[in-house]
Amino acid sequence: MTVNATPGTLTEQQTQVLLGPISPKRVRNLRGMSHLEAWDVRRQLIRVFGFDGFTIETQALELVAERESRTGERSRWTVVYRAQVRLTLKAVDGQPLTVFEDAAAGDAVNQPSLGDAHDLAMKTALSQALKRCAVNLGDQFGLSLYNDGSQGAVVLRSLAYMGAPVADSEDSEVRPEPTPATPTPVPQQAGTPPQADPPRPGAAPLAGPAERQAALDAMWEAARAVGFTDGLPVQFQQSFGHPIEQGTPAEFRQARELMVGGAAA
Template identity: 75%
Template sequence: MTAPAPKLTEQQVNFLLQPISGKRVRNLRGMSHLEAWDVRRQLIRIFGFEGFTVETQSLDLVAERESKNGDRSRWTVVYRAQVRLTVKAVDGRPLTVFEDAAAGDAINQPSLGDAHDLAMKTALSQALKRCAVNLGDQFGLSLYNDGSQGAVVMRSLAYMGDPVPESEDAPVGAEPTPDKQGAEPEPEHRPTPAPAASQQARPKAAPDPAPAAVSRPGAMPPAGAAERQTALDAMWAAAQDAQFVDGLPAQFVGSFGHSIEQGTAAEYRQATELMRGSQAA
């Protein structure tokens, strides 16, 4: 009997689909980036200490140049590194492999040894970050979108349930579109709505859809009205805690392809988990 293919857990997928926390983003000469230690930390948090391996495929000296300043030498060194990142399932079986390369330099260093050490570490760190970015927003993918911290992946059909269309032409939901400028402002800059206005802006759950209408990929069978309303209330409470009440309706449409009023209890719970997870990250 063939063993089932290894896969990510639901918790891992949900975490990977969250937008990156602004606290993790650094800015250097106007460019947003992640630090290498933070990438490793996030790999450990999501996949575990034994859940990934980082292999150096090659590490080559590209250039070594000495310059004189009086009787003192200064060194500039450049290395090129090729790195392989293997991500594993919780049972230890390999899930996927990413390979990438990068160059790193150390400029005008007083010690030749320090110059080599710094250039090697820079090249290896940059190559690892380029491998990890294939894992999405938690590893800086959105930062390539003009430094945006808003999610650009949002969902993946690979981790959604099989659709049950009414016909071959049945729609499967709108494709979420990321805002090029990153519509999500930093928490300290988000407007905080007055509690009364927030409560008034909350739409109630629409009546349960007929079973034939539930044809979105990953959608679960219609839950009872009480369950949907409880999940809806919990979602709005999480939005209030995250100061994201104003942005939630548009983000919900972008993620699920329809308005909040048409949502299911499962979608409300998923949105709640994403907001709470984003706060904790």
């Protein structure tokens, strides 16, 4: 195959791939929320730029929090890291093309091993930061998924490389990026202890703190196992009609079963 490129630029073939829609096979969908796996982002970087066509550098990796909780003689660990990553892209002749930097936080909740908790939290933070860098490359790296999960190309063309500008008639409708809902505080009467989880109209009685926390931790652990931590808050709100902070143990267990079942499928 002929590679047509000016030194220090993308080839025609690279440009065509980057401007095309993402393959549905690469999109993971759990209960209506779409995202890419971090390993697939690396695979696509290799496909488009080559094994030596990019570098991924960790600019910062910081421990944000480490918490131990004990039940009898057993310890469980919750760890949070923040990562900042730099993605550098190269042309086929080795000259640098561009650099992207971004940051993300990652957690590991209720882990029985402190080492595993640190490892999982670091890996999650680094993976999320890489995906945020790569999304600047457009639809092949998940940009369209921010538009309500669309798998159709949203960039279409770029005047830097080819063709006329995108016409209004062919442009995608822009929808807001999903964001977790913020629960409305419930006023407390004077002299009464604050409620961590205010009851909703028609909701079942509040469970004990230990039962609720165990179900919540299990749900987040399942979300991390399938790479769905970013999308879980929005999807939970859409599925149950209220934010995670107001969820019940039964809802947490149902959400976990859906994610575990989706991963098994």
